[in-house]
Amino acid sequence: MYLLYSVLIVAFFAVMSPYLAYQAVRYRKYVRSLPQRLGYLPLSFNLDGDESIWIHAVSVGEVLTARALLPELRTRYPRLRVFLSTTTMTGQEIARNNLQYVDAVFYFPFDLGFIVNRTLALVRPRLFIMMETEIWPNLLRACRRAGVKTMLVNGRISSRSYPRYRLARPFFRRVLGDVDRFCMQGDESARRIVDIGADPSRVAVTGSLKFDSLEVPGAPAVDRGRNRVLRYFRVSPGRPVVIAASTLKGEEEPVFEAFQRIRATITNALLIVAPRRPERFDEVERLARRSGWSVARRSELPVDSEPRYDVVILDTIGELAQLYQVATAVFVGGSLVDAGGHNILEPAVFGKAIVFGPHMQNFAEIARTFLDNGAAIQVRNGRELEPALVELLRNPIRRASLGAAARALVEANRGARSKSLAVIAQLLQTDEPGHVVPFRVVH
Secondary structure, X not given: OHHHHHHHHHHHHHHHHHHHHHHHHHHOOOOOOHHHHOOOOOXXXXXXXXXXXXXXXXXXXXXXXXXOOHHHHXXXXXXXXXXXXXXXXXXXXXXXXXXXXXXEEEEOOOOOHHHHXXXXXXXOEEEEEEEXXXXXXXXXXXXXXXXXXXXEEEEOOOOOHHHXXXXXXXXXXXXXXXXXXXXXXXXXXHHHHHHOOOOHHHEEEOOOHHHHHOOOOOOHHHHHHHHHHHHHOOOOOOOXXXXXXXXXXXXXXXXXXXXXXXXXXXXXXXXXXXXXXXXXXXXHHHHHHHOXXXXXXXXXXXXXXXXXXXXXXXXXXXXXXXHHHHOOEEEEOOOOOOOOOOOOHHHHOOOOEEEEOOOOHHHHHHHHHHHHOXXXXXXXXXXXXXXXXXXXXXXXXXXXXXXXXXXXXXXHOOOHHHHHHHHHHHHOOOOOOOOOOOOOOOO
């Protein structure tokens, strides 16, 4: 089955090669990262061949979540180097520019046996940590053969991916047998991973590490961020600001329609749109101009002044989380289209009123908790977005209630970091305190 899996990977790249070539030429994607994806890291990467902890975080969200573990890993295991890999270019950029306590960042290798073996020989991990849902069969098998401990941290199995995993359950039972521990976000994800083949004695519910990864408002790191990005958004007191965060194709149109209604009665309102993918910046700017708005990009704004525009396109990487501080209301994208939703915790930590659409499969447990506690608003479609945002901008009491509940939930749900670190200590066979109770299936 591993041979078939490897053949399918090669076939996939063969079929996708024209698209990948286009992306490489049009957007300069994959060109510089190709050697690392083939397992060729710079000679200076691990020159002395030190043992390490290898963390893999696919993209921006996983990278920012991983930072919750990094200071403690550096403190507790000073003799081990800490390496972090990403799959996407944006994840790589965030990791290189925003993470401390990491010795080096590199691109994740293609999951083919000879490539992952080459990478393992250079990285020399004692522990390989996968963030959220990254399960790579050939790499996990190579880790087991090399005596490398492996674990899934902040694990989740979404309702969308669960049926696909179940279809290949005989294969995944073998793959998951190569994972030493599973730290899952919630009971539902724990039940699902056990159902597709994980040993229940290796599964623990540790909570969502995303809560612990959020910087507390007022902390020095956040203050430095405020002094940097907010210098371009010196918004006048009382000027409403709507942020449409991490939007995908098909979501900007309803946002602009809602903003049209808002501006009918609140003439000085500002809309900030943050497209999820950098290659869509031009497209979203054209959409905004066709809607009749005066538009600027964040990269064009003068420092220490108020944006004199109707709409600002956030065309920078890594500033959105800090920019939530100026928001009056926030729409979190990836949720009006069937993409699974995006992170609602970053605006929540600043006590902001949050709106999202019906498709929140990737954050199902968190979204449900927020709705059950009156900490967010869910709309069923783009038509409902307009009245939801208008009502929030007109009703400061409603905004304050939602924001306070959201901030309280963030603080109440911290704690996954210490539980995850306890599992890491067990795997590395240290004397660190802490015990995590394995997950038990109740019939």
